[in-house]
Amino acid sequence: STSDKQAFRGTVYLGMDTPLTGPQAIVGQGDRETMRALVAYWNSRGGISGRRLVVDVLDNGSNPSQAVQNVQRFVGDSKYVGILGSGNAAAAVATAPLATNGRIPFIALSPPTTIVSPPRPYVYVALPTSRLYAYNMARYLRRLGVRRIALMGDNGGFGRDGVGQVESLARRYGLTVTQRVIFSPTTTSFTAELSRIRNSDAQALWLWTVTPAATTIVKEFRQLRMSQRLVLTGGNLSPQFLQGTCPDVNGALVNGYLGNVWRYLPKKHPSRTPAQLVERLVKHRISVFNVDASTALYGFKAAMVRGGFSRAAVNTALETKLRGLPTPGGRLYFSSTNHSGIQLTSMWAGRITSCQPRPLFGAAFRRR
Amino acid sequence: MSALFEIERLVVRYGEAVAVDGISLRVDHGERVALIGPNGAGKTSLLNAGCGVIRPASGRVRVDGDDVTGATPAVLVRRGVTQVPEGRHVFASLPVEANLQVGAYGRFFSLNVISSTLRYVRRRADVRDRLDRVYTLLPKLHELRERPAGRTSGGEQQMVAIGRALMAEPRLLAVDELSLGLAPLVVDQLAEFLVRLNEEEDVAILLVDQNAVLALALCERAYVVETGRVAVEGPSSELRERAELRGAYLGGGP
Amino acid sequence: MTTFLQLIVVGISTGSVFGIVGVALVLVYRTTGIVNFAQGVFAVLGGMFTFELRPHMPLLAAIVLAVLLAAVLGTLAALVAVGFRGRTTHLASLVITVGIALLAEAILLATVGEVPRSYAGVWRHAWDVGGVLIQPQYVLIAGVALAATILLTLFLRGTVVGQALIASADSARAAELVGLNVRAVAVIAFAVAGGLCALGGALLAPTVPVVYNADLALTINGFAAAVFGGLTSIRLALLGGYALGIVEQLVVGYIDPQYNLTIALVVMLVLIGWRSRRELVA
């Protein structure tokens, strides 16, 4: 706020490119809401090392081309020291090269594995990639004794990526993929696909999609009284999905990273306090979008505090000085060979009960 | 007593062009009036403005002395003024018979479909009667009654348009180009019928026709319109004798 | 065989949804000449209203009220879409309905939010008929689609009111001249079409949760169904819906779910080409 303006030693700017309108608006809304709340909170507490933090938001309308325009604006204006990349995946993919070329640190708020493997300079992801989700859930399934799984994914990036990851690591976890369905999310009814899986010997249906089709599939899954276990991913932990499918979603297996389930963390766990803070600041139960955005912002904040206020300094700090920074989502471990900060230790798996995730942590599900 | 239909100093403009330039005209109860003039004189514009199809720039239109300027055609139809439009305008996808029935129903139509339909149904016998009359007058229509009106010949469509207007029980029938595309035999029968309709049922007639001889023979009184103004006006018998009209409208004469 | 039957059942189910929107589009087009791009909105409204009313009354009452509300909103849409007398072209009307659809999305988003809404249907679970799973909710929808098709066909063909409605789209000028009121005709058509779509939407929501922006996909699928009958035949619109739904499911079952839309559209195009060729000859 303006009254304590003199108290700051300067202002530091970040840019945020996000889908506030268009089909992916929900993602951008959640991201921006978190950002606003955290920035206001930090500034009221003296800013970042005495500097006021300002995050300028540009809406990309869920279009990658508009995202490119937005990010070019940030890159071209030297006052910005970092960019919060788009929560819609294609826009993040489209804009990441601009950050590399413009030498400005860029943390994407969406999970496409492609932009961080192999790691590219200046480009980071602070939420679990689909690979991480796949690993984590596969471990849990093994412990539950699930051997045969059916996979369903949409033909967008997330679905394909996820299905591909599971297939590549299934053997290692003793899983057999009995069916693999890549569908187009415009389909109105999935009864035909589901009934085929229903009649198969698969023990679980692992669903990789965050499109609106997800709600329909969950509904139909229950209406068809399928005996299999339903397996979801962390991307499904949005309030829209959970409310839209309640109560049918109850009992589904799901995994994610820490922020969503801070309630269940031990009191002294380093992620508990920041996650709780974010939940207090946004004034409603924390959603996956809140966790994504706050985790990235924590990363930027620490990098500025520890590195300085230039693009190069922030980038170096992100790569070398975070070393397990506790954030709402878990610890961030960036390094020159790893630009995907969340690691297996920050993952949980569990079930959905009362339309909310109920997690099991670490050792609880890793043991056979 | 006020006239059945009266137009007063009517002006019709299309953008900058003046099509009707202050025409006054009057049709009394049970009268037959002809409107004659070269192409582009403004006859159609005058009828259209009179029937509410287009809005006049100025002037008044009265039915039974009540001002109806700017009212929609529906209002005029309800007050008994029905037009046979120039250029057919049939309901192409409806069967011929449905065209005629809608012609009778239109008068009752309102947003309250149920009550308007009930009113129509109460008159069903009446409608049936009129339908039979139209079919006797234009037997071709009976032959075609199940055919979509859009799939009939030009002249047949003209018959549909005329039949449809007759279905509306008009007190004033305004016909724009009666004989257009019709075989001479049909024209004769129609002319005869209109006179009978007028004499027996007191239906007034306002007639525009390419065939001025026919129009003057049919009507008691006529207006000659030229470039948007009334050039001459008077009883038909008088006009027929006027030399200046002979060449332009009456041709070599009968 | 079971697989095949299953696919056909699902195809007819989803096809009925497309068919309902298609029939509604035909009804509006046939009587006003307007392609109503906001048609899908009414299905969304039906689901949303029912969801909102559900806690306060029995399901049936909620659905009836939702349908009535949608019909009232249809009236409003008609008045705007028809515009001022004698000025609005059909293209302008179409653009206006696009505007209405966007506005409706905005209002829904502001009031109901972006959460997909759903509620328990009449039956909770699918029926298993000899290994073929049948969604009861879809049976209702198919029934509505069929009933609507039959009733509307009879209404338009066989009653003078129906013919008057068609007349006003055939020639607005002539319709006025026989005393019809184009605006009133539009109001009737939009209201009935809106109510029909709302009923479909209300019955669909238990299986496919409704979101504020679900209308575009519904409208486009409905348009595909409606075009099968040249936007003028109610009966063919329903058949078009079936064709679209069944082909989509057959592709899902026997080829590749990713290509369901692609192949279904190609088949529709071929069918339409064949039909319009025949129409030209006739």
Place this chain on the structure above:
Amino acid sequence: MPAEAAVRRGVPQALTAAAACETSGVSKAFGAVAAVSDVSVRVERGSLTCLIGPNGAGKSTLLACIAGLTPVDSGRVVVNGEDITTWTAHRRAKVGLATVFQTTRAVPSLDVLENVMVGCHPWTRTGFVAGMLRPPWQWREERSMRAAAHEALELVGLAGRKYVPAGSLPLGQLRLLAVARALAQRPSVLLLDEPVAGLRAGEKARLVEVFTNLKRQRLTQVLVEHDMQFVGSVADRVIVLDRGGVIADGPPAEVRKDERVVEAYLGSSSL
């Protein structure tokens, strides 16, 4: 031997003589409605033939069959010695057929002169590329089209309105425009479907002159009309159609007296 060649091409012998336009056994049905059935007519070069008959007799349909606007079910159409039965309409226009339709709509976005210039299509060649790039010859061609269109308008007496937007024409002038457009095609065979409908006696008289002049220029005309006075003053020959078939054929005065014609078409007290 032309006759031999004709036999080889499968053209009936009767069709080969130098008639300008000829149909043999043409039939056309719309569903169950036989609009034209087995009509054979033969029109001499430079003549004006009137086609009359009751409404729905099939006059317009016959013209449409000749102009190629509707495919015939059976029979042949020969124009200027060429069998054109299977030709598309625009190809027929290229070899000299021009048609005035019973109901025409002008192109409302063009003015009257430009509407007539559309008629110049068959004898000009500016295509898309030339139209966009406008090489000098395109300008020349445009000028010649303008001149031809103007001439046609003068002929029908519409030149005074050539810059009026065509959408605003009253009914009578719309007919004149259609005639002018057909004339601008520089046809050898002109098919006219009620070209003077909606015109007054004086305006019709002018067209009588126009059509008579065209006859002198060896233009073949087939004209449909219900105004018997007009028919009497232009026609060399009258063919009467009824229910899709020819019921009378001959000079106007003769046909007028034909009992069947009077009964089916003229009525007793013809005005």
Place this chain on the structure above:
Amino acid sequence: MRLTLIAGAAVFACWLPFQLSQGQLGLYDRMGLYTLVAIGLTLLMGFAGQVSLGQGAFFLIGAYTSALLTVGLDPDDRLLDPDAGIDPVLAVVVAPVVTAAIAAVIGVPLLRLRGHYLAFATLAFHLIMSSLLFAQDRFTGGQYGVTVTKPLEVGGRTINGATHAAVAWALVAVALVLSANLVRSRAGRALQTIAVSELAAAGTGIPVATFKLRLFVFAAALAGLAGGLFTFYTQFVGPEDFGIVLSLQFVLMVAVGGLGNVYGAVVGTVAILYLEHEVRELGTRESLLGWDLPAQAPSVLSLGIFGLILIAVMLFFPRGLLPAVVDGARAARRRAPWTK
């Protein structure tokens, strides 16, 4: 006089981008590219009476053609060899050619369809292309699209930013001149006749199918060219930029601008994109008129205001903005006392 006016406007349009800020430049560039597509569509809809709800598909084809040619068609080569593709300039030139060729092939069956059938067929074509982008992901990159790293260079000068916009608008000027010439030529008059009645046109000697096809191909080529350039506007192509909404948007643009006048395409495109941009800026604000805006505000505002303005414009100017302005100017001149 008229010619100098047009030339002046063209020079201005190409000079303007060099004065714009980074933020405005993107909008201005997009306006130019979309206008190219809209010009083709306005020719189709406004002059030849052929409704296309799938013009976005040709834009898509143009964009993917130039992108894929630049990075290399073979997906395996693409990964290994940064030089797998052809010269970007060549790719941009080829894009409209490929698009036109595709349009020529699909146009033959599609253009037999009329009215709503054609509208649906073109819409379906776009839907098919869009879903193929997702389904053929190995080739097209699926949802994550194709990132193009090579810049568009002509004679050592990179065409991006302001130069890119200038090129786009220069092409708009050329397309406008060509189109305005076309509609006032023999072929253009023939097309307008076709719009009124195909039968009457055929009777006048116009080869209806050929003419429709040629125009369809020309419109597609314009869209393909715009698409080809679009690739180098973002250096990225992905399916989300080419959703079916894009095709509908083009129809809105020509309808709002006004059919029957090629300049209407410019007016409509600029108006719609500008409106969209302003509304988006409005929605991004944290508060409006002292009210704190809720989280959904951006979507609500952009949908709502856009919808309202569409409704209002078409209610009050049903024939579009440009005709309304022209009529208004004419009426004003008539009323002005000094002209008498």
